[in-house]
Amino acid sequence: MKKQTPTLRDIARETGVHVSTVSRALNPVTGTSITDDVVKRIKEAADRLGYRPNRLAVGLRTNRTMTVGLMIPDITNTIFPPILRGVESVLEPLGYAVIIVNTDSMAAREHQLVDVLRERGVDGIIHAAVLRDDPKIIEVVRGGTPVVTVNRRIEGEGIPSVVNDDALGVRLVLGHLYDEGHRRIAHVAGPANLSTGQFRRKAFKSAATEMGLKLPAKAIQQAKRFDEAEGRRCTEALLDSWNPTAILCANDRLALGALEVLEERGIECPGEISVTGFNDMPFLDRIRPGLTTVRIEQFGVGQESARLLVRMMTEPETTAPSETILPVRLIKRGSVAPPPAE
Amino acid sequence: MKKQTPTLRDIARETGVHVSTVSRALNPVTGTSITDDVVKRIKEAADRLGYRPNRLAVGLRTNRTMTVGLMIPDITNTIFPPILRGVESVLEPLGYAVIIVNTDSMAAREHQLVDVLRERGVDGIIHAAVLRDDPKIIEVVRGGTPVVTVNRRIEGEGIPSVVNDDALGVRLVLGHLYDEGHRRIAHVAGPANLSTGQFRRKAFKSAATEMGLKLPAKAIQQAKRFDEAEGRRCTEALLDSWNPTAILCANDRLALGALEVLEERGIECPGEISVTGFNDMPFLDRIRPGLTTVRIEQFGVGQESARLLVRMMTEPETTAPSETILPVRLIKRGSVAPPPAE
DNA sequence: TCGCTATTTGCAATCGATTGCGTTTCGACT
């Protein structure tokens, strides 16, 4: 019952020195100015009592909480857990704790959650859910809190971001489809308010143009969200207005929606129409047909962004790279085949 | 630059009263003993300045941090994200933040992470990763920190737990298999050091016995972990030593491993052998064959455990129910069919 | 009009750790 967590004061009493001495002794930096003998006695007492510094008190005094906020749209979206693990893998050993918040991609919630994080005095924020235009987070950055964005980016504010090589990814799938003989390739694009959506769409357009593909306006359908339902909607619109031989989707969930529609309509994939995704979420290798997609380094993105953030938090004077691009890989599975002979 | 976050002192200066008055005015409870007029002025000043209480300071003083720890084995395991969302859905509106730690089911890491949480003064812990025997967490509980366990439980310590109705789940699948005509039903059991593993195994045994099924020792293979690799290993052992017509796996990942082995060996599922899982993780409806499994209320479990924890944190005097059992449902898909005629 | 009780508000200690500055101690040098 009396087992209250010990404080510096307890150790001080135990060893007969002043709390400030204890504080210094326990800190490797300031510990040098304390007699070795005393340091030893203090350290012994400390772990005899099972001392653990009170992070609240430290944070209050030093204004560093050793916590960072991680903002994501939705942890149940399978691409985010690996990112979290990546982030933790570098942050946890350094003594940082991570507070995760799910924004559900809603601006209002995001603003609110930013405040939640600020109240708690996070030392930095890893933001994997930014909208392209996001005044709130810009305000935070201006307030001096280190922020790095993941997967997406905010334009023109110089906020460091860690992203996947979307352009390369799109180019890879498109090239693959082209090589298989496809010439009428449609695109189910992601939401316009997310940088990934916009970016992949642009990449698709320019790559397609370079390859000399015809691109009628109806070849590109814009999803409002990155989910299966929108994938279905867009695919239906596509099939009703055009006759593509392949559908390049801006992410896997859209592609799953596309596959559903094809199956419902009795259109064979890949026999009649090929489909591709983006992200390589888990289990895509187990569905039928296996989805050809682009694998992104989720864990790596998490790690990289965390490293970057640590650097920004601990060495504010150095300027961080404004953009870190991680490699992607084409993963070929069963959902792509040559188009039917015409 | 000068935009430091405002404190009580700032508001006090602004309104010409003492900080203690401001503190009281902003707290709904103590606010009643302050003149309405003054309260109003203070509140106005507060949100004019954009005041947000400093959680660290509050926590230091009151010993309540409004944070809770969530311990899980691994967030990339798809059953945990919904649990997290469930937890957040009740905690966030109440002003709690959640710190998540991944134990990877390793006792050493778990101990370490418990300390991490304690340093940060969490008000309570939701523990979805307990081992059956877990001295560290028991110590925490004895220290007075509210803890509730999820999905698993610790025996004989009276720690409240929220679990799924494992026994019913096992009974449902087993009954289903029986009804389809299966009589030689094998079980790939979960790890013995996890209560789910042990519990489902017991349920399997007693239900099978009740139904009058023969259960040779080799009918039950024990996995060391809840993953695909162990599912494979156990299934291979099973096939090499017995000839079951159905394999009831203690969870979906084990079942996925089983399906892999069957496919490799050219054994048809469900034609020759039926397979079932447990948990109903996402995408099981998209694989071939769709996996028949037991759906558990992941989100609900999260919610329920959070509600329970809140109650324990805010009303320590009331005794919490020591066990909350949530319903499960049998989900029939393609992986079960009548056994081949002999 | 005086005094007594409520009602409001202020004062100051407190939570636990950090840190600038002051004091003491002790060895070294002239």
Next chain:
DNA sequence: AGTCGAAACGCAATCGATTGCAAATAGCGA
């Protein structure tokens, strides 16, 4: 032997908010 200076440690303020207690003000009855 006396002085100087560095090394080692103590003192006390501080971070921002809460809260028991004291003080001041108001309100009320006699």
